[in-house]
Amino acid sequence: MTRAFRTAAVIGAGTIGLSWATLFAAHGLTVRVTDPRPDLAEAVAEALDRNAPQLAARGLDVTGLADRVHLAADVAEAVRDADVVQENGPERVEFKQDLFATLVREAPDHALLLSSSSAIPSSAFTPELPDEAAARVLIGHPFNPPHLVPLVEVVPGERTGEDAVQDAVDFYTSVGRTPVVERKEIPGFVGNRLQNALSREAVYLVEQGVVTPEDLDKVMTNSLGLRWATVGPFLGSHLGGGPGGYRHMAEHIGASMKQMWAGLGTPSQTDEEQERLIEAVEKAYGSSTYPELTETRDRRQLAVLSALDSADKEEN
Numbered sequence: 026m027t028r029a030f031r032t033a034a035v036i037g038a039g040t041i042g043l044s045w046a047t048l049f050a051a052h053g054l055t056v057r058v059t060d061p062r063p064d065l066a067e068a069v070a071e072a073l074d075r076n077a078p079q080l081a082a083r084g085l086d087v088t089g090l091a092d093r094v095h096l097a098a099d100v101a102e103a104v105r106d107a108d109v110v111q112e113n114g115p116e117r118v119e120f121k122q123d124l125f126a127t128l129v130r131e132a133p134d135h136a137l138l139l140s141s142s143s144a145i146p147s148s149a150f151t152p153e154l155p156d157e158a159a160a161r162v163l164i165g166h167p168f169n170p171p172h173l174v175p176l177v178e179v180v181p182g183e184r185t186g187e188d189a190v191q192d193a194v195d196f197y198t199s200v201g202r203t204p205v206v207e208r209k210e211i212p213g214f215v216g217n218r219l220q221n222a223l224s225r226e227a228v229y230l231v232e233q234g235v236v237t238p239e240d241l242d243k244v245m246t247n248s249l250g251l252r253w254a255t256v257g258p259f260l261g262s263h264l265g266g267g268p269g270g271y272r273h274m275a276e277h278i279g280a281s282m283k284q285m286w287a288g289l290g291t292p293s294q295t296d297e298e299q300e301r302l303i304e305a306v307e308k309a310y311g312s313s314t315y316p317e318l319t320e321t322r323d324r325r326q327l328a329v330l331s332a333l334d335s336a337d338k339e340e341n
């Protein structure tokens with residue numbers, strides 16, 4: 026039977042934590058947020074103001090949203106009555122190791138303990154926990170911003186229990202996300218490995234003077250980005266092979282594809298190259314502020330999600 030998740034603790038209220046907090050509250054959960062940052066109250070209020078209209082545009086009832094989000098003075102207070110904890114602190118093994126030891130001590134025994142970690146697998150920060158505690162720790166890695174981008178990579182550690190994996194899938198589904206369970210811990214998980222494979226080539230192409238950062242972004246958003254919002258790389262190739270499908274693609278274009286893989290670049294990214302790249306990106310986007318750029322990104326992201334909803338409705 027699916028477990029009930031009524032109270033969530035959000036540990037760390039930076040980019041990711043603030044977004045999760047709004048999403049959980051918009052799905053009716055009581056949320057307790059903690060972060061040592063001195064401007065926590067303002068940051069939470071500002072995030073709720075910014076994100077609530079976006080969630081309303083996704084069809085959620087955001088009435089009383091702010092009343093469900095509470096500030097907690099510390100981790101112990103945040104997790105005291107939590108059914109689920111989402112950790113979003115700094116990406117450092119020692120930090121997560123200390124924090125999860127506290128979570129195990131302070132949270133109720135039934136609480137599901139999730140980490141947003143982008144690259145560190147949970148086995149790396151749970152070695153000192155007893156089996157029964159490690160059994161309920163796992164990764165729930167979102168994509169930024171998690172209140173809009175649906176994917177959550179659910180990655181169990183070596184000692185995570187199967188019931189915790191199912192609970193995590195149920196929990197993320199209940200807050201409108203699309204969980205995908207990944208069965209082997211690998212640094213960066215799947216999404217960030219794919220992203221980094223692409224970033225490596227993007228940086229190489231800019232370093233080589235083939236394209237500017239702005240034009241590279243234009244290539245992505247006007248081709249692969251659009252395509253990949255509708256079909257992933259494998260279905261894309263299956264269709265790219267025509268009626269003969271992936272087999273035709275692999276057997277006929279496979280050899281030239283392998284040749285292309287062998288010629289992919291590795292950027293040098295010496296300090297000078299890195300500085301040159303930073304300056305080129307700042308030249309392209311530095312005249313807009315962070316709120317301006319995120320507002321535009323979120324508006325366009327919402328438009329894509331709504332368009333996909335409409336297309337799927339027409340099909341059904």
Ligand SMILES: NC(=O)c1ccc[n+]([C@@H]2O[C@H](COP(=O)([O-])OP(=O)(O)OC[C@H]3O[C@@H](n4cnc5c(N)ncnc54)[C@H](O)[C@@H]3O)[C@@H](O)[C@H]2O)c1
Nearest residue numbers: 037038039040041060062113114115116141142143167169
């Ligand atoms: N930014 C992204 O695109 C992204 C995407 C997916 C996952 N993540 C992961 O999410 C986590 C958080 O990333 P972020 O980008 O939100 O970082 P961030 O730097 O914006 O936020 C981290 C927050 O943790 C707080 N913090 C520090 N010590 C703490 C403590 N003892 N207790 C509670 N909070 C504490 C900091 O004050 C800060 O506000 C990381 O593990 C990161 O890898 C980030």
